[in-house]
Amino acid sequence: MAPGVMLAVLGAALLHAGWNALLRHQARGPDGRAPDARGLVLGAALWALPLLPLLPVPPAAAWPALGVSALVHALYFEAVGQAHHQAAFSQAYPLMRGLAPLLTAALAGPLFGEWPGAGAGLGLALLAGGVLALGRGPATERLPTRSLLTVLGVAGLVLLYTLLDAHGVRAAGPGLADAAGYSAWLFVLSALPLLPRRAPDGRRAGPGRAGLLAGGCSLLAYGITLAAMTRAPVAQVAALRETSVLFGVLMAAWVFHEPVGPRRWMAAAAVAAGAALLRG
Incomplete structure (x- = not known):
């Protein structure tokens, strides 16, 4: 993988x-409701709409x-909101993102003919092991069955849309503009x-400032990821994204003041080492 990519x-x-943290922040509200992903998706669509003619x-x-993929993304954003409502950010987020790279790497070979070499394979192993360790807490912090199922569902949706979009963006064309066009249409359709649907309070409100900010971050983040998939192996891009x-x-530690012990910091170091090995 090239250094620029x-x-x-x-x-x-x-x-x-960042956009996940914004969504998680909504789950900390006084009403105790799960965050509504509608504002984020609408915010991303509003950013994408003016780009379509260009x-x-x-x-x-x-x-x-x-x-x-647009349908899968709509389900994904809803499920992410539920996951952030049901578990601590330092557990739910690493698990949601950490399970997908191994699944993606396992399927990228037979689907795209992309088989990692020894260095990239070790990087994938370190990366996946690190993110899984990041999501594991002591017995008093283990996820309830319902929360674990939600997190597993999110990871499955991540795998599904990653494989769909890896195929779709490559069919769209090799240029950055082609990837950007695919991404813009994806978020509008999502x-x-x-x-x-109505917001949790029953109003048909717009995305609001938080939705516009989170939606813009989501649109830009995934647009970059799709463009990278046209220039590097899918499994490596998917794994590096999970850093x-x-x-x-x-x-989680500095914004939400959740306890993050030495074991999780060591797991984070494993993630960083795995990401470095993916350069090969």
Whole structure:
């Protein structure tokens, strides 16, 4: 993986942790409700809409993956909101993101013909092991069955849309503008299933400032990731993207004041080492 692509994906990882932290912040509200992902999705769609006339329209070959992925993304954002409501940020976020790279790497070989070499394979192992360790707490902090199932569901949706979009963005074309056009259409279409729904308070409110900020971060983060998938192996991009758990743990400790012990910091170091090995 080229250094420029690696830096771009790391930037996307930071943006991803940021919008998740914004969504998690909503779960800490006094009403105790799960955060509503509708504002985030609508915010991303509002940012993407003005870009559509300026970017290439994806070709017909990309639309099957694009359409299915939009539905998967709508489900994903809803499930992420539930996961942040049910568990601590330092547990839910690493687990949601940490399970997907191993699954993606396992399927990227037979689906895309991308088999990692020895160095990248070790990096994947360190990265996946690190993020899984980050999500594991002492017995008093173990996730309830319902929360664990939600987290596993999110990881499965991440795997599904990653594989769909890896195929779709490559069918869209090799250029950055092609990837940007695919990403913009994806976020606009992802908002459609949520438009008839009302916010938790019953109003048809707009995304609000938080939704616009989180949606913009989400759109930019995933657009960068899709562009990287046209220039580097899917499994390596997907795994490097999950270094967002490093930023997530920092935010959990400094923003949400959750306890993060030495074991989780050691796991974070394993994530960093795994990411470095993915450069090969």
